Amino acid sequence: MVLIDWEEETSTATKSLTFVLNDPPYESARSTTALRLIDAAIRRGYDVNVFAYEGAVSLACAQQMPHANPIHGRDVESEDHPNPKNWIAALQLLARQCSVRLDWLNCGQCSDERGVGEAITGVRRGSPADLWAFVRSSVNTLVIPTR
Amino acid sequence: MSKRILQILTTGYRGTLEEQDDQVLWLVHMLHNNGADTDVLLRGTATNYVVRTQDASGLVFGDCVQSQPPDIANEVRALTRKGVRVFVVLEELKKRGILRSETVEDITCVAAAELPALLRSYDQVWQW
Numbered sequence: 183m184v185l186i187d188w189e190e191e192t193s194t195a196t197k198s199l200t201f202v203l204n205d206p207p208y209e210s211a212r213s214t215t216a217l218r219l220i221d222a223a224i225r226r227g228y229d230v231n232v233f234a235y236e237g238a239v240s241l242a243c244a245q246q247m248p249h250a251n252p253i254h255g256r257d258v259e260s261e262d263h264p265n266p267k268n269w270i271a272a273l274q275l276l277a278r279q280c281s282v283r284l285d286w287l288n289c290g291q292c293s294d295e296r297g298v299g300e301a302i303t304g305v306r307r308g309s310p311a312d313l314w315a316f317v318r319s320s321v322n323t324l325v326i327p328t329r
Numbered sequence: 330m331s332k333r334i335l336q337i338l339t340t341g342y343r344g345t346l347e348e349q350d351d352q353v354l355w356l357v358h359m360l361h362n363n364g365a366d367t368d369v370l371l372r373g374t375a376t377n378y379v380v381r382t383q384d385a386s387g388l389v390f391g392d393c394v395q396s397q398p399p400d401i402a403n404e405v406r407a408l409t410r411k412g413v414r415v416f417v418v419l420e421e422l423k424k425r426g427i428l429r430s431e432t433v434e435d436i437t438c439v440a441a442a443e444l445p446a447l448l449r450s451y452d453q454v455w456q457w
Contacts, residue, residue: 253358269390276391
């Protein structure tokens with residue numbers, strides 16, 4: 183495992199976007215849509231900040247496990263069940279390849295109350311104060327709320 | 330004692346990309362496989378589940394490609410082949426411009442006015 187030191191990350195982006203995510207994984211299409219928007223922003227050269235709030239802290243939970251699917255008749259390998267933590271890791275890699283920064287921050291209190299404090303490498307814990315810092319440094323902020 | 334259950338699914342595509350199927354249809358498959366007598370009524374955005382040509386492939390994040398995208402129409406088809414009746418409301422098909430020729434073969438279309446009688450014919454109705 184490689185720990186990412188965000189302070190030392192080299193970024194050529196001159197603009198940052200902040201996304202506030204609210205939905206837990208596996209419950210709606212909104213989380214997937216958010217990740218697609220983040221993918222697009224990274225590919226267009228934006229630094230991206232993510233503040234994962236409430237259920238969204240589970241998106242990067244390190245303990246997610248793929249499973250087999252008896253209805254599909256596939257074992258765990260062939261089912262290739264996606265875990266959002268892997269999608270986030272792919273976006274982290276994409277950001278490095280594009281020389282931009284993806285700073286994913288989980289609300290610490292939200293993580294604690296759900297018992298999902300163990301996130302994948304590169305995901306930080308924070309608070310609404312960090313969100314405010316994100317917002318102040320970004321050209322815009324998109325909230326993708328739970329409905 | 331046998332219980333006939335109608336599952337009403339109103340919200341379509343809820344987490345289907347992550348799950349690679351629909352959570353409720355999956356549960357209906359499992360319940361049926363375990364002996365339950367249960368059918369499905371698709372309403373609202375779930376009406377689109379019967380469209381044969383839907384294609385959810387192509388999801389990519391960075392270099393992570395989804396290899397087994399959901400195949401919802403096939404999930405519906407598989408239910409009907411097991412003997413599970415899948416109902417859709419005619420008015421909801423029309424509202425979305427879905428032609429009968431575009432749907433999975435063995436679904437059952439009902440008019441909105443027929444819904445009260447349909448619901449009364451089940452011992453339990455589960456609204457998802």
